[in-house]
Amino acid sequence: MISRNGVRINRRPYVHVDSQTVRDTAMSYRALGILTYLLDQSEDWQVKSEQLSKGEGREGRDAVRKALHELARRGHYRLERRRFRNGQNAMGTAISEFRVEQWAKDYVTFGENLTVPVVEQEDGSFQVHYPDGSFGTDGFTTEAAGAEPDLDDELEEETPAEEPETPASPALKPSQVAKPAAAKKAPAKKATPKASAEEPKEAAAQKAAEKALLDADAEEVAKWWWADAEKRYGPYVGDKHGYLGMRKQVRNALEKGYTKNQCGKALIRAAKHWPSAQQWQDALGIVANHIQPRNAGGRVPYSDAATWGGPGDSTSIIPGATNGPPPSTPADDDHDDATFGIVERP
Known part of the structure; x- marks a missing residue:
């Protein structure tokens, strides 16, 4: 214990949940509890709202469904309609202990529907198949990991600390700072009109799908x-x-x-x-x-x-x-050893 009035914890095998997820004030305790329960299940366990609502102390199915939509909105949960390279299809669940920004965006793109179509690639990974026919990351790549914002923050903090250690050159410092800033702003300005122009098409294609x-x-x-x-x-x-x-x-x-x-x-x-x-x-x-x-x-x-x-x-x-x-139980399937009939008495 760090202090006498601190918390004592009985520890056993535990479920790992990202600290940022636990401290996400935009997520309800209900959704956080269901996410923790899902993370504790084996990979072959099937997520069903009816099953989650059963048991003493559990909430109803409607409450569970609302919580699953909340988790999808926050980028922690979604259903995947998986199409494999051999032509077979299957429904599966994707769960993330940390927030995946792409999942949250896909939830909006697909009209706040839990189901997202994904297609298997040659390397065994999956990509999301969007209504306009394009493909995108499924959120399991390192680029889409929830830790990405933290890495960016660390790089931004380290950059000014390293600049004073470089040889003093007033002419170089402004150029070094200005170039990355311009590079960051340019893509943002170009991407905005494209996204806004494609939104109506994507919405119409999603409705049709x-x-x-x-x-x-x-x-x-x-x-x-x-x-x-x-x-x-x-x-x-x-x-x-x-x-x-x-x-x-x-x-x-x-x-x-x-x-x-x-x-x-x-x-x-x-x-x-x-x-x-x-x-x-x-x-x-x-x-x-x-x-x-x-x-x-x-x-x-x-x-x-x-x-x-x-x-x-x-x-x-x-x-x-x-x-x-x-299975039905017709008389031919009876396996009783009992024999019914008239008993003759001497």
Whole structure:
């Protein structure tokens, strides 16, 4: 202890967090706590707001999502839609214990969306693919490291200290000081009009990219459900625009922040090819844990298929699911050793 009234600390294996991050007064304690928790996880751990909101003393999913957006805004967190050189795609999470200025800028560039597309390069690194087709650093290079401002400060402090040690030459000192100053100002003046001119194009391209992504995700869920519902309930014989109406419901839900997996579960709960608006809203609320299931008689109606499984169960995987659907338990799969029948008595 440095002093008698100082702090005593019990130390164990710890999570390293940059001191500037801890002292960032623009970040809430909630966001700082979630960042610390994420940094303590293994690399194969998947970041999910639903998982972060579970457990005693945890805050709700909406609070967690707001904190993740705050971390993204401060340059500590983002989701990456990764495209690999072999053509495969995957979603992953990027976390930084220090502030990455490029991440904060990308959060604004992509319309305050957590997801940023990145493309694998020949050396195994990644670059961000911007809406205008250009590529930029992913923030993991040394040039984008959070320590860069500190290095600049040190260089600026060292420069005047070294000048007096050089041979006294009044004619050289002004030129030495003026040249770097002019070099620093020139790029700044040239870059400003270019950035301002490209902003409308980037915003329009970003909106188009987001719309295309929403349309593709909605189409994926809708196609899956239309085929799955036909197996469950038979061919659809309702309104000819039923598929389009159902797909629009899914797209609206995705646009509001629901996941593809939640939309799939909600369609299963609604138990209709094309649920009504109220049925759809109730089903989404239940799968997202916003409302409790309601039963008119206070009891859940009995169903052989729901209890034991059967031909009506779908074996297809809901879009966006990380695991397959829970297996049904038909009678053929029973592994009990018990034998049922009439016992003959002597």
